[in-house]
Amino acid sequence: MGDWKPDDAQTELLRRAQGGDAKALNQLVSAYLPIAEAMAHKLFSADCEDMAQEGLMALPAAVSSFDAERGIPFSSYATVCLRNAMIASHRRSRARKRGSGEEKLPYLDGEDGADGASDPQQIVAQREQVSRLMKQAESVLSSFEKQVLSLHLDGYSYKDISRLLHKPEKSVDNALQRVRKKLKYAQ
Structure with missing residues (x-):
């Protein structure tokens, strides 16, 4: 995940972002950008840039809802949130196409x-x-x-x-x- 230590630096950034530090949240988003882009390219090669952005838009909510006491690493939690946001966005896009008559139900x-x-x-x-x-x-x-x-x-x-x-x-x-x-x- 970029050029920082996942354990120490990520935990500190996460703590600060959960406390409302916008700069820390921006650093987390920047750190997860390559992950989101790689995931979007793997899942949706055609619209990978848009899908990466959709995934990253879910990161602030992931930061807010993350509970370290559950024993799940934030990186795993964030990755699942990114993927789910991308899939949900893709589904909404397909539903809009279906509503316009471009696809059958x-x-x-x-x-x-x-x-x-x-x-x-x-x-x-x-x-x-x-x-x-x-x-x-x-x-x-x-x-x-x-x-x-x-x-x-x-x-x-x-x-x-x-x-x-x-x-x-x-x-x-x-x-x-x-x-x-x-x-x-x-x-």
Whole structure:
């Protein structure tokens, strides 16, 4: 992470940034810039500059919410926050495209929705059903299963989800199988 000692210097910068020191926060952001850029390039080679900025915008919140007493290194915590912010930004971007008609709404089981999905009442009913399922999902799915489901519903392939979450495709497939089973029994 740049040219400073991760243990001592980072801990001191973090402490000062949590205390409201804007200069310390700026130093942390500068230190994490290369990490954000590398992560963005690995995950989203096309928009890596924008994605790196999106990730870095999450760093102040990561600094504020970090609790050293949980025993997790700040570098690990910050890296997860950066990646999650980039993925969330990418998902929002895809959702905007979908809303403008550039992309179709993908369904959990890969259905194309051609059976009358242009009927507004049916669309509203489907959205209500998805909303109910998502509420149930919050209580029965693991964090990983929620991430996989969300990315799958956004139209990502198993391969893309695997790459984004740094997990084998088989883990993604297994997670979606568990999601289907859990949601089926939760109804």
